[in-house]
Amino acid sequence: MQQTAPPTNEWTGKELMLKIKEAPDENNPYYYHKLSGENEIRLVTIKPGKWTDPISCELSCHSLGVENEDVTEYSTLSYAWGSPRITENVTLEGRPWPVTVNLANALLFLRDHEKPVKMWIDALCIDQSNLKERGKQVQLMKEIYSGGTHVIVYLGDGKNHRPKRLVEQRRGSRAPARLSFHNDERDRVHLENFWDALSASAMPSFPATQPLSSTYHLFCLLRVLGDEVFTSNLVDRMRKMTGMNPSYDPLGALVESLRYMLLNPWWQRIWVVQEMIVSRMAVVRCGPVTCPWDMFISAASSLSSSSFNMSTIFRADSAKVLQYFCRQVLSFRDLRNEWKRNLGAPMLTLLQDFSARRATDERDKVFALLGLASHSQRFLALASYEDTVADVYQATAVEVIRQSHSLDIWRGDLARKNRRDLASWVPDWSAVYEEGDRQRAQKYDIGKGEHQSLWKLTVVKSEGEYWKFVAEGMTRLLHWINENPQDRKLPERMNVEFDSYRRLLETVSLECYRKREATILINTVERIKELCVTLRAHCSLPISYEDLAKHPFISAFGRSVAFYREVKSKSELLSDMASGLRDDHSFGTDAAAWLDRLVIWHEMAFWMHKSGVAIHHPFRWDPEKARRHPDERRRKSFFSIESILYGVVTHVGDRLFSWDDRYSAFTTISKWASYCERMPGFHKVKMAKTLLGGASFATPRQSTVEVDVLEDESHRDMKALLLEWLDHVLEREDFAHDPKMKPLNEALILATTGRVMFALNDGTLGLGPGSMAVEDQVMMLPGTSSPIVLRHRLPERDESLEGPAYAVVGDCYLDLSSSDEKKRLPKPWPGWLPESIMPNELKGFWERRRIYLF
Structure with a gap:
């Protein structure tokens, strides 16, 4: 492990020694010095000491990404916290500081006898009681681990499955000898010791102080397995030994030591995925023995290769342990290589692939993967420990939809949830994604290829984003038509629809003047009005509305806009409206209510009435009623969406x-x-x-x-x-x-x-999630590459709902080979029009309806 020079007491501006000061509260006597910069972190220096000396540490400040000649080098620690209820005291800035037993053990083995060791360790460098700081540090985690010289993977003391207290580790007052492997020629002395121990293991005179089951000899075995020449030598020796005594199994004890090492919780932690993938180099520390992570990769690669048969020297139970070791190590290798090639993976893929890994805080099932995601900077904004688990999971679902332009988050069985505070359309990221669903998602390469949905989603969260989306879509359509005006014409009767829509925009322009962002909104709306006039000139195609649905270049579906709105109680809406009235005194109460209906109801019902999809929360309310019931409880979020019904489930087989x-x-x-x-x-x-x-x-x-x-x-x-x-x-x-x-x-x-076979009321067969039931309905929704199973539900009476309400069950496969034309999705056109411009006959032809998903 590379050591750094001792820190100086000189004020350099780059590194400032921080003191943990006393606070008035006796029950919480310390607090952390507040970090000043956005990219500022704390580093901990483990002071040198003998084996029996108390562990003493100091904190210092460090700015990430700052170019300076005096570069601060540090390593990072990847470990499992262990139980927070059982702690050991170390000294931090001269005062006792409780840490978990496992971290205390790690500090004991990482401390050097002569030099200080500078590291980043989450439990010491982050104020765990400060939720806002924790969230900001999570956003820097990728930079922290990639900026360190190496990450140290601590896998325990090498002797015990559970960490021992410091007093038990120091029993005997003799420090264990530190041994390092390098995965090169410098390991020859270790290999010679291993060959001697292997030969002497069958002899009664073999010294008990050097058992072949020690961690040191386990690392020797892994070093041998990673070298083709040494492995061949090991096979020859083992055949001779077992030939003389078939019951002789000298390697069994070493594999048992490997099994104990694999039982360390580190292998199941969610955070270690990012810590290992983004780091420059990884070093394994198991008690006093150290080796580069590459030595583990070499051993796992050799064991998993077809040229080496484990059954030649290992028994069946030992072979299973080695196979598990190979899967664990090689999965990190493959992930690291893939991440380096692509510098990120789809967030949905990460959430599904690592759903089985554990986290003490359920929010970390999302936060630990944010830095590995494609467009990670957009996802990192989700990291906030001030939000509830349900809020984090829902925000993650919405952001995945925004990034993927699809609803592929509904692949699998969404009814399988550990939490009860989530809407049906929000996946439970804490639940283990079933292997069958994961393999199907991986095989079909979510969001790509032939399984990609023809419908596209664009999620917008504000009125301004919506108008920008409309303008861009209409502009693309106009460019497409201008490429070949003879073949790219619109139906003649659509000129009436363009005129109606342009008149509606006059009302919108009036309201834009009353908004603070008036300039942006007005310019965008005026651009849309100009596009309406230009596109109206292309309405000369002499076909009927019935033929329009079958036209090869025009359909009722295309790139669709999706609205996402948080549902507020009526009292909250009233408070927001009152705030708005203070900004504009020209509006009275009645006018304010009308404005709210215009922004929400008119925007959804008229401009979006026939849109491909509108994820939104239409909410009509009466201010007087809100005043009479100010404590009305907050309702669950829901969204509205256009759908095509395929049929009702009449039969479900066994799973x-x-x-x-x-x-x-x-x-x-x-x-x-x-x-x-x-x-x-x-x-x-x-x-x-x-x-x-x-x-x-x-x-x-x-x-x-x-x-x-x-x-x-x-x-x-x-x-x-x-x-x-x-x-x-x-x-x-x-x-x-x-x-x-x-x-x-x-x-x-x-x-x-993991699936069931089901039948619809028209005899169509399909395969669906295991939790589906008779009377579920199968529909095609925008942004999905496969039909979705929905379950009818009766929510509380709500006057704003104009369609049936459903819960999402999951996706399914449906055999549509014998289905009628209305079940076959049309091809989307390259641009986009608000569906208020599209004639009503199209909606009737496709039997589309608006539904609400809770």
Whole structure:
């Protein structure tokens, strides 16, 4: 571990020694010196001392990203906190300071006997009682770990599964010898010791003070496994030893030590993901033994390679431990490499992939991943420990929708929640994302490729953002039409719609004058009025409204705007309105109420009445009623959205939990088939397409063939193979080892794991989340690449609701091969128009309706 020079007492402007001062409250005698800059952090210096000396530390201030000749070097610590109820006292700035037992152990082993050690350690460098500071430091976490010389991964003392108190660690008053591996030629002396210990392990005279199960020898074993020559030597030695004595297992004790190391909570923490990925270099510290993280990667890569068979020298139970070690280590390697290539990953992918990792604070299930996300600066603003868990989860859901322009956050089973204070449309980020859902999301590459929704969402949070979106969409449409005016014409009768919309904008312009941001709003609205006049000149296409829906260049759907509004109680709205009245005395109470209805109701009902989607909270209210009921409780957030109904669920089969028990899985599918065979018009290939989730396969000609009733000669072999495969499924025969069945087998497992088969009222088959039930409804919503299962619910009576209310259950696969034309989504046009400009007949043709999701 690289050491730094002792800090000086000189005031340099870059580094200032901070003192923890006394506060008046005797129960809370210390407080942290307030950080002054936005990029300022604290560093802790562990003072040198002997093994039995008390641990003493100092704090100093450091500014990230400041160019200076006198660069402050520091390392960072990645560890598991441990129980906060059991603490040890260390000395911080000359005063006792409680830390968890695990951190006390880490400080003991990290302290140098001669030189001070400068580090960043979250529990000491952040004022944990200051929620605002915690949130700001979270936003700097990526810079903190990437700015350190290296991160030290502390995996315990190497002897005990649970950390011991300092008095127990120091028992005997003799410091353990510090040993370092380098993963190069400097490790030769360690390897020689290992070979000697391995040879002597079977001898009764082997000294008990050097057991082969020690952490030191475990690291020796990992070093050997990471080198091809040394591994070959180990295999030869083990074969000779076990040949003379088959029961001899000298490596079993070392693998048991590895198992204890893997039980350290560090491997399950959510924060370590970011700490490991963004750091320059990682060093592993297990008690007195240190090695570079690359040594772990070398060992895991060798063990997982096809050229090395673990069963040759390890027993079956030991092989399982080694396989788990490989998965853990290589997952960090792959994540680090991917992050370096792309400098970020979709936030939704991160939340799903690491949902199984643990966090003491449930908000950290989101905060720990913010720095790794694409467009991380936009997501980092979500980090606030002053917000409740429910508020953080909902804000994260909205921001993911804003960034992805889709509702792919609804993939999987959303009814599976640990928390009860979340709306149905907000995923519970603290719940473990089921493996089947995760694999399907990964396979379909959320937000990309052929599974991408034709409908797009743009979430806006203000009136100004909305008008900007309208202007940009209409401008794109105009450019598209001007490219080829002969083929790019609008229906003749739409000129009336453009005139009506332009007259509506006159009212909008009047209200813009009364707003503080009047200049921006007025210019944008005036631009839209000019676009209405220009586009009206292109309305010369002589087709009927019925033909308009089928026109290849025009449809009722395209890039859609989404409104997100926080729901306020009526008393809160009244307070906001009163504030607005103080700014403009020309409005009376009645006029203020009308203005509020204009901004909310007219904006949604008229300008957005037929929009692709409007996530918003329309709220009509009576000021007098609000005064009579000022304490009306806050309602849950909801949003409104346009939808196309596919059908009502009339049958739900048993859930197929897992394919680990193949007989049970085939039994479940057999039950599904028994119901399908009784349905009118049953066809084996249609059922197979449903079971495979619409998977496609490559033919010998390298073309992609979707599973369907295919009669031409080039597809005849695929159809025959499909029918043969389905016979296996229906007869519950295992075909896992048949090479030609492998693609179909893999597609079946991917599509069905964790799901149920269901049928709609028109006989359409599908696969859906395990929590769906009869009478659920399946709909297509803007921004989704697959149909969504919704459940009707009866919320409290609300006069602002003009449609049915639902809860989101999750996404599903639906076989639409036999569906009518109204269930087939039209192609979007490249621009966008507010749907008030679109004729009403289109909405009737597509049977769209507004629904409310709670």
